[in-house]
Amino acid sequence: MSSSHDRDAAAVESARTSVRVDLPDAFQREIRELARALPGLDYFAVLRVPRSASPDEVRDAFFERSKTYHPDRYFKKELGPYAGLLTEIYKRIVAAHDVLRDAKLRASYEKTLGGGAAEPKPTSFSVPAKPVAKAAAPAPAGRGSSLRNRLGLQSPGLVLVSLQKQLEQSRARARKHFDAALEQKASGDWTRAAHLVELAIAFDPRERQYHDELAEILPRANVDRAADVRRKAELLLHGDRAGAAELLEEAAQLLPTDAELAYKLSNLLFEMGSDLAKAALYGERAVALDEDELRFRKSLAATYRRAGLPQKARKHLQRAWELDPLDKEIRLALQTL
Amino acid sequence: MSRVIGIDLGTTNSCVAILEEGQPVVIPNTGGYKTTPSIFAVTEEGKRLVGHLAKRQAVTNAKNTVHAAKRLIGRSYDSPEVASFREFLPYELVQGPNNDVRVRVAGRVYTIPEISGIVLREMKRVAEEYLGDTVQQAVITVPAYFNDAQRQTTRDAGRIAGLELLRIINEPTAAALAYGFGRDKTETVAVYDLGGGTFDISILQMGKGVIEVLATSGDTQLGGEDFDRRIVQHLLAIFQEKEGLDLRGDTMALQRLKDASEKAKCDLSQVASTEINLPFIAADAEENALHMSVLLTREQLEELTGELVERTRAIVQRAFDDAKLTASQLDQVLLVGGQTRMPLVQRFVAQLFGKTAHKGVNPDEVVAVGAAIQAAMLSEEKEGPLLVDVTPLSLGIATFGGHFARLIERNTTVPTSRQEIFTTTRDNQTAVKIRVVQGESERADENDLLGEFVLAGIPPGPKGGPEIEVTFDIDANGIVSVSARDLGTGRAQSIQVNPRGTLSPEEIERLASQYSQSDEVAVKG
Numbered sequence: 001m002s003s004s005h006d007r008d009a010a011a012v013e014s015a016r017t018s019v020r021v022d023l024p025d026a027f028q029r030e031i032r033e034l035a036r037a038l039p040g041l042d043y044f045a046v047l048r049v050p051r052s053a054s055p056d057e058v059r060d061a062f063f064e065r066s067k068t069y070h071p072d073r074y075f076k077k078e079l080g081p082y083a084g085l086l087t088e089i090y091k092r093i094v095a096a097h098d099v100l101r102d103a104k105l106r107a108s109y110e111k112t113l114g115g116g117a118a119e120p121k122p123t124s125f126s127v128p129a130k131p132v133a134k135a136a137a138p139a140p141a142g143r144g145s146s147l148r149n150r151l152g153l154q155s156p157g158l159v160l161v162s163l164q165k166q167l168e169q170s171r172a173r174a175r176k177h178f179d180a181a182l183e184q185k186a187s188g189d190w191t192r193a194a195h196l197v198e199l200a201i202a203f204d205p206r207e208r209q210y211h212d213e214l215a216e217i218l219p220r221a222n223v224d225r226a227a228d229v230r231r232k233a234e235l236l237l238h239g240d241r242a243g244a245a246e247l248l249e250e251a252a253q254l255l256p257t258d259a260e261l262a263y264k265l266s267n268l269l270f271e272m273g274s275d276l277a278k279a280a281l282y283g284e285r286a287v288a289l290d291e292d293e294l295r296f297r298k299s300l301a302a303t304y305r306r307a308g309l310p311q312k313a314r315k316h317l318q319r320a321w322e323l324d325p326l327d328k329e330i331r332l333a334l335q336t337l
Numbered sequence: 338m339s340r341v342i343g344i345d346l347g348t349t350n351s352c353v354a355i356l357e358e359g360q361p362v363v364i365p366n367t368g369g370y371k372t373t374p375s376i377f378a379v380t381e382e383g384k385r386l387v388g389h390l391a392k393r394q395a396v397t398n399a400k401n402t403v404h405a406a407k408r409l410i411g412r413s414y415d416s417p418e419v420a421s422f423r424e425f426l427p428y429e430l431v432q433g434p435n436n437d438v439r440v441r442v443a444g445r446v447y448t449i450p451e452i453s454g455i456v457l458r459e460m461k462r463v464a465e466e467y468l469g470d471t472v473q474q475a476v477i478t479v480p481a482y483f484n485d486a487q488r489q490t491t492r493d494a495g496r497i498a499g500l501e502l503l504r505i506i507n508e509p510t511a512a513a514l515a516y517g518f519g520r521d522k523t524e525t526v527a528v529y530d531l532g533g534g535t536f537d538i539s540i541l542q543m544g545k546g547v548i549e550v551l552a553t554s555g556d557t558q559l560g561g562e563d564f565d566r567r568i569v570q571h572l573l574a575i576f577q578e579k580e581g582l583d584l585r586g587d588t589m590a591l592q593r594l595k596d597a598s599e600k601a602k603c604d605l606s607q608v609a610s611t612e613i614n615l616p617f618i619a620a621d622a623e624e625n626a627l628h629m630s631v632l633l634t635r636e637q638l639e640e641l642t643g644e645l646v647e648r649t650r651a652i653v654q655r656a657f658d659d660a661k662l663t664a665s666q667l668d669q670v671l672l673v674g675g676q677t678r679m680p681l682v683q684r685f686v687a688q689l690f691g692k693t694a695h696k697g698v699n700p701d702e703v704v705a706v707g708a709a710i711q712a713a714m715l716s717e718e719k720e721g722p723l724l725v726d727v728t729p730l731s732l733g734i735a736t737f738g739g740h741f742a743r744l745i746e747r748n749t750t751v752p753t754s755r756q757e758i759f760t761t762t763r764d765n766q767t768a769v770k771i772r773v774v775q776g777e778s779e780r781a782d783e784n785d786l787l788g789e790f791v792l793a794g795i796p797p798g799p800k801g802g803p804e805i806e807v808t809f810d811i812d813a814n815g816i817v818s819v820s821a822r823d824l825g826t827g828r829a830q831s832i833q834v835n836p837r838g839t840l841s842p843e844e845i846e847r848l849a850s851q852y853s854q855s856d857e858v859a860v861k862g
Contacts, residue, residue, distance in 0.1 A: 094753060
């Protein structure tokens with residue numbers, strides 16, 4: 001978000017002379033300065049209250065800031081580039097209020113700020129003593145800094161609080177799903193367990209345990225799912241071959257190392273005759289998984305032959321012949337190629 | 338000079354108001370009524386009627402008279418709400434191409450925003466006639482508990498009516514605005530809004546020129562119409578027992594029963610008992626005329642409808658919990674909506690909040706007044722309280738296993754945004770599907786689906802690697818939009834929000850011009 005702030009600031013600078021803006025010059029300047037300083041301001045500074053402010057003072061301050069920065073106040077005015085800036089400023093004011101009005105949230109926020117002594121009430125939005133120049137620079141690409149970009153906030157203090165909170169929330173969610181996954185695993189529902197682990201990973205991709213668990217569960221889940229799919233395919237075979245083929249293909253994708261399945265699919269596609277290329281693809285897979293299985297070779301050869309590729313057919317027929325020189329079918333096929 | 342009005346588009350009745358020389362004025366229609374029934378009808382001769390005239394011929398033309406369209410706005414045809422509402426409905430519902438619900442009136446199919454648009458257009462006309470001037474802009478109110486689809490569809494209705502909607506505001510907030518107008522005390526106020534079709538409770542803090550909503554909750558399926566229905570069911574049962582005849586299939590009889598029930602209900606707010614008299618309601622097997630004459634006491638009514646009122650208790654409690662307040666911390670309670678005139682409701686509210694409600698607001702008009710004040714403030718920049726409202730429903734995504742992951746909690750102040758990082762779960766996954774959902778159930782499919790987004794074009798790589806930053810945004814109207822950015826490449830991915838069942842901009846424009854040209858709509862109220 002820092003880059004968007006910078007963009008906005010730049011847009012404002014360049015647009016300042018060309019776009020009509022219905023705000024007094026002084027206020028325009030104030031908005032620009034505030035937008036630029038925003039990343040470095042803590043919530044107290046945003047609301048302009050001292051650290052010692054009571055809940056009522058916090059609320060009153062929120063009301064006062066709202067009256068100045070809520071975009072509705074300038075509903076009919078031409079704001080040009082200031083519309084976006086005002087909205088961002090106001091959203092920050094709302095966020096500040098959300099935290100500071102809740103006793104618990106305020107307490108944990110104050111802890112992250114450190115520096116116990118009550119600060120004098122800031123009267124302007126000049127950059128505070130703490131150096132924040134670095135934070136304002138656009139973050140370089142890469143994992144570490146993109147974490148910082150994660151919440152669109154650059155001030156070190158703010159990043160820590162919100163980032164921590166967000167990370168905690170995500171991790172907690174991930175943990176919840178993972179625990180649920182383990183329960184499902186214990187009761188034997190691999191498919192559901194796999195889904196839940198995938199979910200846990202989505203929320204906390206860096207947790208090693210989840211990846212390990214998924215590696216263990218997924219094959220079993222795939223087997224279950226594939227078995228389920230095959231069952232359905234069997235039912236369809238007699239009536240709806242196209243449907244059966246689709247299901248078998250789904251199963252084959254789940255179980256890339258199941259040669260029999262690939263062979264079966266290849267045969268079905270061959271019989272249907274509509275997609276010989278795919279039939280060949282799965283036939284090749286069967287052969288690759290088990291080079292010495294006669295049926296696989298014969299079937300693949302037949303497929304290539306039908307597809308009008310005699311060279312490839314011959315290759316597989318010859319191998320088949322090596323496996324079983326007495327097979328008459330093979331000899332006949334070779335002769336008639 | 339074009340004026341700006343505030344419109345309360347109610348389930349049963351609508352009201353329009355304007356600020357004149359700093360004072361709110363409720364605009365009466367030509368019949369002198371300050372509210373107009375939200376009813377649209379097409380007569381046998383093909384003439385279109387709105388308001389009082391439409392209501393008056395409802396009995397003889399029930400099949401082509403549409404009331405309570407607000408109960409249907411923004412809903413899908415196969416939703417349970419529509420199914421239950423349909424039960425005693427004399428007019429026909431049909432399924433639209435987006436699975437939205439539509440109505441068939443005199444052989445033609447209308448979308449719900451069209452019907453509401455026709456009612457809004459009538460309110461616009463009422464205002465224009467009174468002012469002697471054109472009206473092009475308005476602020477319209479919706480129940481605080483309306484979801485995104487209902488709000489968007491209401492916006493479409495406004496456009497069809499030829500109005501530029503400056504803002505959609507929540508009804509309880511509008512009521513608070515009207516109440517607080519000219520007042521400067523710092524107060525904590527609860528607004529208990531029981532209208533024709535919806536119930537809302539909002540808890541607000543006001544003072545120093547700001548009205549801030551702390552929490553809001555409600556039920557978009559609870560209102561005066563349900564009270565009427567209980568009476569109708571009671572009458573049907575009595576008649577069934579006495580004459581052995583089920584009147585449910587007779588649309589004209591049903592309409593008469595409904596009208597009589599509504600009238601009786603209102604009467605019983607003033608008197609202890611009333612008689613429902615419907616001669617020639619039906620005929621028996623020998624074609625003899627059957628009449629209905631039933632005595633209804635206030636006690637009976639309270640027994641029939643007590644459960645409906647009781648339903649609001651848990652909803653109010655939740656609002657208090659979310660606002661982190663108790664009833665004792667309230668300074669004021671406002672009653673809004675015609676149904677709050679019922680003695681039972683008033684007693685219930687007094688007991689629930691531990692104080693009697695403020696008597697100074699007119700429950701039928703206060704919402705329109707609030708809308709008018711807001712309209713004046715936005716358009717003419719009059720001095721007035723700033724409204725700071727919340728989103729009533731949690732927003733999040735559907736995740737694997739059908740769970741609902743909350744991203745923006747309900748009662749978060751708007752405008753607001755929230756960003757979340759998503760990633761892939763399979764190697765070389767180049768697309769991520771995100772289903773944006775609004776509601777409170779832990780199960781995503783029990784909530785409302787706002788849209789599905791497929792973020793494609795993710796560069797292939799190991800799973801868990803890509804970081805897609807998705808921003809969820811809710812604006813001051815409570816309307817949701819979603820955008821995404823691939824943090825790795827820095828590219829912004831575009832996502833389409835496809836709100837369920839709303840009309841395309843072209844359709845809306847076509848309807849708006851169609852209705853502005855044809856003015857067969859009967860005018861006299």
